[in-house]
Amino acid sequence: MREFDLLQRVFAMNPRLPASVLVPPGDDMAVLALGGAGALLVAADSAIEGRHTPRGCDPYLIGRKAVLRNISDVAAMGGARPIATVACVTVPAGLDGAAAWRLYEGLRETAEAWNAPLVGGDVASFGADVVGAPIVASVTVLAVPVRPGARIVTRSEARAGDGVFVTGTIGGAWDPATGLGRHLDFTPRVAVANALVEQLGERLGAMIDVSDGLGRDLGHIAELSKVAIEIALARVPVPPGLDARLALGHGEDYELAFTARGEVPSVVAGVPITRIGEVRAGAPSVTVVDGLARWDAAKAGFEHDGGGVGPTRVQVGGSSEGEIRCP
Amino acid sequence: MREFDLLQRVFAMNPRLPASVLVPPGDDMAVLALGGAGALLVAADSAIEGRHTPRGCDPYLIGRKAVLRNISDVAAMGGARPIATVACVTVPAGLDGAAAWRLYEGLRETAEAWNAPLVGGDVASFGADVVGAPIVASVTVLAVPVRPGARIVTRSEARAGDGVFVTGTIGGAWDPATGLGRHLDFTPRVAVANALVEQLGERLGAMIDVSDGLGRDLGHIAELSKVAIEIALARVPVPPGLDARLALGHGEDYELAFTARGEVPSVVAGVPITRIGEVRAGAPSVTVVDGLARWDAAKAGFEHDGGGVGPTRVQVGGSSEGEIRCP
Numbered sequence: 241m242r243e244f245d246l247l248q249r250v251f252a253m254n255p256r257l258p259a260s261v262l263v264p265p266g267d268d269m270a271v272l273a274l275g276g277a278g279a280l281l282v283a284a285d286s287a288i289e290g291r292h293t294p295r296g297c298d299p300y301l302i303g304r305k306a307v308l309r310n311i312s313d314v315a316a317m318g319g320a321r322p323i324a325t326v327a328c329v330t331v332p333a334g335l336d337g338a339a340a341w342r343l344y345e346g347l348r349e350t351a352e353a354w355n356a357p358l359v360g361g362d363v364a365s366f367g368a369d370v371v372g373a374p375i376v377a378s379v380t381v382l383a384v385p386v387r388p389g390a391r392i393v394t395r396s397e398a399r400a401g402d403g404v405f406v407t408g409t410i411g412g413a414w415d416p417a418t419g420l421g422r423h424l425d426f427t428p429r430v431a432v433a434n435a436l437v438e439q440l441g442e443r444l445g446a447m448i449d450v451s452d453g454l455g456r457d458l459g460h461i462a463e464l465s466k467v468a469i470e471i472a473l474a475r476v477p478v479p480p481g482l483d484a485r486l487a488l489g490h491g492e493d494y495e496l497a498f499t500a501r502g503e504v505p506s507v508v509a510g511v512p513i514t515r516i517g518e519v520r521a522g523a524p525s526v527t528v529v530d531g532l533a534r535w536d537a538a539k540a541g542f543e544h545d546g547g548g549v550g551p552t553r554v555q556v557g558g559s560s561e562g563e564i565r566c567p
Numbered sequence: 568m569r570e571f572d573l574l575q576r577v578f579a580m581n582p583r584l585p586a587s588v589l590v591p592p593g594d595d596m597a598v599l600a601l602g603g604a605g606a607l608l609v610a611a612d613s614a615i616e617g618r619h620t621p622r623g624c625d626p627y628l629i630g631r632k633a634v635l636r637n638i639s640d641v642a643a644m645g646g647a648r649p650i651a652t653v654a655c656v657t658v659p660a661g662l663d664g665a666a667a668w669r670l671y672e673g674l675r676e677t678a679e680a681w682n683a684p685l686v687g688g689d690v691a692s693f694g695a696d697v698v699g700a701p702i703v704a705s706v707t708v709l710a711v712p713v714r715p716g717a718r719i720v721t722r723s724e725a726r727a728g729d730g731v732f733v734t735g736t737i738g739g740a741w742d743p744a745t746g747l748g749r750h751l752d753f754t755p756r757v758a759v760a761n762a763l764v765e766q767l768g769e770r771l772g773a774m775i776d777v778s779d780g781l782g783r784d785l786g787h788i789a790e791l792s793k794v795a796i797e798i799a800l801a802r803v804p805v806p807p808g809l810d811a812r813l814a815l816g817h818g819e820d821y822e823l824a825f826t827a828r829g830e831v832p833s834v835v836a837g838v839p840i841t842r843i844g845e846v847r848a849g850a851p852s853v854t855v856v857d858g859l860a861r862w863d864a865a866k867a868g869f870e871h872d873g874g875g876v877g878p879t880r881v882q883v884g885g886s887s888e889g890e891i892r893c894p
Contacts, residue, residue, distance in 0.1 A: 274607070278601075282686065286705075326610065382609065
């Protein structure tokens with residue numbers, strides 16, 4: 241998957257964009273200026289059976305996760321709300337009607353629940369020559385600012401002196417033995433993000449949703465904001481019994497990581513907020529303070545692309561690929 | 568593929584949409600009201616290696632066709648222009664970097680050429696357990712009216728008395744022996760559509776792009792406009808040597824079919840326009856006048872989903888699935 245790291249970087253750096261592209265690819269969503277009409281936000285993400293869900297699962301879960309991943313990107317932009325979704329689904333040849341229906345219901349019901357009605361889509365099937373073809377659901381979400389002038393928060397606005405925060409708990413979102421877990425039915429943090437924008441305004445720095453693993457995702461903020469981030473391992477909120485060193489690399493958390501100046505409430509929109517570190521001036525990096533040791537969080541990232549059921553430890557770059565392979 | 572006909576119909580009939588959805592799924596694009604901001608149009612469509620392009624082709628062609636299919640949907644809406652695209656691509660495990668790059672270039676260059684810059688995307692790979700995995704490029708296109716108040720043309724505005732017209736030639740867009748042909752590098756009829764809207768205004772009726780086969784696509788207009796359409800086989804403009812009966816079912820033409828009242832120029836924006844029939848009051852149907860015979864065009868539709876290299880003749884319903892399988 242090293243090539244895809246490159247490709248992800250390229251996707252994130254389309255150099256020939258018109259001025260109407262206010263936030264270019266490389267953030268959680270692109271932001272477009274729409275004439276007098278304010279801003280439009282757009283992002284796209286897929287859920288692939290066997291990678292983002294267990295193989296052979298209820299297709300409803302694939303449709304739901306495809307939508308939820310996109311809604312999580314809306315949350316990461318701060319003061320945005322989803323308005324619509326479209327989906328392209330590709331299914332195995334001969335998939336039965338009931339399964340196709342479940343997939344559609346997962347897409348439609350989830351989109352509707354998040355006020356992002358499914359307004360268009362395309363259904364196609366793999367050829368019969370593809371053996372072991374999975375269901376693929378590719379969703380695009382559109383969003384707008386929650387009110388005119390609402391703060392849209394990018395990955396590039398962290399400043400030296402900011403605190404570093406996460407919502408909820410990090411790690412353990414999926415069970416490597418079954419592929420099940422929280423990653424299949426999480427609550428995208430739109431309400432938290434909207435409340436943070438209202439409560440902190442310009443004190444809010446950069447924000448991202450945690451999908452690739454906290455270490456890597458903070459790395460994206462560090463790179464785009466050109467800052468050094470330092471986090472205290474002991475402060476990372478993990479589920480009971482989980483080693484925080486592992487939690488940093490798990491990914492699929494769909495929590496928010498953000499930076500902010502000044503006081504930040506410990507609970508926002510009913511969700512716990514934990515201060516885990518701070519932003520310093522320096523070359524882009526994420527350093528984990530682990531007792532007396534200090535190590536580079538990028539080195540602790542996991543790329544969920546090994547051949548087995550669990551994540552494979554690799555040194556990671558700037559990719560935003562965060563896939564899991566379920567058994 | 569009978570199930571997918573159903574699913575396509577369901578996709579096209581999401582019954583629980585808010586009033587901000589001005590044109591619901593089922594047309595070439597959905598249209599959303601954006602507050603004071605006017606209208607936003609959105610559609611999504613995929614290109615799948617081996618179905619919409621030949622297997623093993625230059626990945627550039629897959630990226631290009633995925634974008635072009637979507638731009639053709641923009642054309643079908645009349646007074647719209649594309650503003651941006653996003654893409655989700657899924658590629659075989661181990662695809663080499665050069666191939667991935669060609670895919671990306673096909674997407675990016677084509678999007679840019681149509682003033683719809685690629686502003687976001689996601690790259691993922693199939694698991695190594697998928698044998699014969701194709702490249703899948705799923706693209707979403709966003710568009711806006713060419714000017715405030717420009718006519719947006721749907722499939723449901725044909726009226727008894729309208730003439731029925733097509734742009735260019737119909738049929739023969741792909742070579743069943745090689746999978747190559749015009750369908751891999753066509754010019755979406757955006758300029759023609761924009762000019763038709765300016766020149767005909769309210770005299771323009773319904774419009775659609777011809778992707779499923781002219782017979783089926785006119786069927787979509789007949790159904791949504793609740794009219795009977797009658798076309799003269801001898802008038803259908805086909806490439807030299809092609810039987811018009813076959814051309815009606817070929818699909819992948821990416822020409823425009825539309826209805827209009829009064830005089831229509833024979834060339835618009837440099838593209839020939841041919842009057843092939845007329846709209847009558849009556850139950851939704853498409854009748855082909857073939858010498859002394861009259862037959863139902865729906866019966867002549869092809870569903871490009873047989874196991875072989877060529878199209879399979881089937882009785883078609885209201886599906887908007889129009890796939891080809893290349894060798």
